[in-house]
Each structure stands twice: as structure tokens, then as C-alpha cells.
Amino acid sequence: MTTTETESTERAAGVAGKSPATESDGRGDGAAGGSSGRRRRGRRAGSAGRQMHGGWLTYTILIIFTIGSLVPLVWQLIAASHSSGRLAQTPPPFWFGDRLFDNLERAWTDANLGLALLNTTFVAGTITVSTVLFATLAGFSFAKLRFRAKNVLMLLVIGTMMVPPQLTVVPLFMGAAKLEWVDQLQVVILPMMVSAFGVFFMRQYLSQALPTELIEAARMDGAHSLRVVWHVVFPVARPAMAVLGMLTFVAAWNEFFWPIIALTQRNPTVQVALTNLGRGYVPDQGVIMAGALLGTLPLLIAFVLFGKQIVGGIMHGAIKG
Numbered sequence: 001m002t003t004t005e006t007e008s009t010e011r012a013a014g015v016a017g018k019s020p021a022t023e024s025d026g027r028g029d030g031a032a033g034g035s036s037g038r039r040r041r042g043r044r045a046g047s048a049g050r051q052m053h054g055g056w057l058t059y060t061i062l063i064i065f066t067i068g069s070l071v072p073l074v075w076q077l078i079a080a081s082h083s084s085g086r087l088a089q090t091p092p093p094f095w096f097g098d099r100l101f102d103n104l105e106r107a108w109t110d111a112n113l114g115l116a117l118l119n120t121t122f123v124a125g126t127i128t129v130s131t132v133l134f135a136t137l138a139g140f141s142f143a144k145l146r147f148r149a150k151n152v153l154m155l156l157v158i159g160t161m162m163v164p165p166q167l168t169v170v171p172l173f174m175g176a177a178k179l180e181w182v183d184q185l186q187v188v189i190l191p192m193m194v195s196a197f198g199v200f201f202m203r204q205y206l207s208q209a210l211p212t213e214l215i216e217a218a219r220m221d222g223a224h225s226l227r228v229v230w231h232v233v234f235p236v237a238r239p240a241m242a243v244l245g246m247l248t249f250v251a252a253w254n255e256f257f258w259p260i261i262a263l264t265q266r267n268p269t270v271q272v273a274l275t276n277l278g279r280g281y282v283p284d285q286g287v288i289m290a291g292a293l294l295g296t297l298p299l300l301i302a303f304v305l306f307g308k309q310i311v312g313g314i315m316h317g318a319i320k321g
Helices: 003-079 100-110 113-144 150-160 165-178 186-192 196-209 212-220 225-254 257-262 270-278 285-320
Strands: none
Touching: 003 285, 100 113, 100 270, 100 285, 113 150, 113 186, 113 196, 113 225, 113 270, 113 285, 150 196, 165 186, 165 257, 186 257, 196 225, 212 225, 225 285, 257 270, 270 285
16 A cells, blocks of 8 residues: 555544544534523523513502592592582592582682682792792802802701791781782782792702803803803703792692782682682582682693693703703
8 A cells, every 4th residue: 555545544534533523512512502592592581571570560550659649639520520418428429420510610600710710820920930030040150150158148048948937927918018018919929939949959950960161161152141041051951940840830829828818809819719618607518629620720731731841851951961
């Protein structure tokens, strides 16, 4: 046998000897890869299952809380459609009656709700605009401007939040009486044109959301203070202004303590007018609920009309931040 044939035979034998091991290794690697792939798919499936389970649980809890928050409004609507005698029975009614429009008409007439709604809309709107404007300006000053005793003044502003409103009633009424403002709407508007909470809220927001470099860049471009506020501060503060405006409007609409002292039934707000429905030996609970329903509807309508803009402004600020 020649040398060439001998070498060929040895190479063939070597290949034949190695091939089973090589095939075995390949099969082992493929099996290991398939096992790891199955494990990864199993982990992904388990994670997706947990996320789906957590999502359904979250939605279920939110639905329960939503239904719970709607129960008082639904009961108010049911009670407004029944007479006082029917509401006093045991068990009380759990479905709508046939006296809704009669009770609404009585509440509208007896409480002078037409004038009360106009007054409350004007008062709440004016207070909301002034509070948002002044609180934003003051919050910007405390957050970004430098002046003497800034921290001391901020502490004083926060300190006013701890003063009970009952302590301010006597001096406020004495001042209103000297100015002959009793039973006039400005006596309710002026004490609430700005709030310490609003100033503190806007200061906290602007100190984090408004970069100082942005203000300095605007000043380097020649912008004066009013232009900086209009073109820099207000756009950045829009989400916080929306939240503060919503909270202020609801609080001003529902304000009762000071208006019941300073106003009369001749020029009432909604909360003052509703007290007229509870007078007498046996107040009609159905009429009272109908009046409360009429006083609540404007807030619901305002939120339906402007809720998208408010939530959109909040989300825009959150995404931008």
C-alpha cells in the first residue's frame, strides 16, 4: 500500500471515529438551547399572567371605589323624587319616584335658586381667577426671585394656614359693617381672593418644574419681567394652575361658614339659599334633596365640559416633566 493510500485511510478512520462524538455534542447543545428557550418562554408567560392578574385586580378595585363614590349622588337623585313621608318609611325607597319635577320646582322657587346660582357662579369664578393669578405670581416670587426675608415671609404665609377661620369672623364682619358691605357679594369675594395654600402649592411646584436657566436665558434675550412671567412662567405652571383652579372653584362654590354670616336670603349664594329649605317644623326632605341636586349640577357640568382640558393639562405637564 502506498503512502498516499495509507494517509487517506487514516484520515477516513479519524473522521469516522470523531463523527459520533461530534453529533452527540451537537445534539447536546441543541437540547440545552431548547430547554433554555422553553424556560424563557415559561418565565415570559408567567410574567404576563401576573401582569394580567394584577391589572384585573386593579381595575376591580377602581370600579368598586367608583361605584361607592356614585352612591351618594344616586341616593340624592332617588330622594329628590319622593315625598318626605315616603322617605321616612322603613325601609326607605331604593328606586325613583314620581315627584322629582315637583320637588325641583318647589326648591327653585322657595330657595330663590336662580339668583343664588348666578351669585355663586360669579363669586366662585372671580375667586378662582384671582387665586390662580395671585398664587402663581407669589409662588414664582418665593421660588425663583431673591429678596430680603423671603424665607421668613414664606413661614408667615404657611403660618396663616394654621389659624382657624372662626377667629377671623369677628374682625371681618366689623370691617364689612363699617364699609357697608354686608349682604353684598364683594364681602365674600375679597377675603378669598388669594389663599395661603395656593401660594405654597405654586411655590413648591415652580421651584422644581421651572429651571432657573430658562429664566436667565429669557432675560439674556431681553425679556422684561412681565414677558418672562407670561411666556415662561405661565406655560410651565399650567398643570399646577389647572389643579389649583379646580380645587379653588369647588371650595368657593361650597363655602358656607362666612357667606351665611355676611349674606342674607335677599342676595344669597347657593349654600345660603339651601338653608331656607330646612326651615319650619317639618322640613320636606325631598325638596331639600332636590335643592341640593340643583346646587350640585353646575359642578358636575363644569367638570364634564372642562375635565378633559384639566386632565390633559396635568398629563401634558407630567409627560413634559
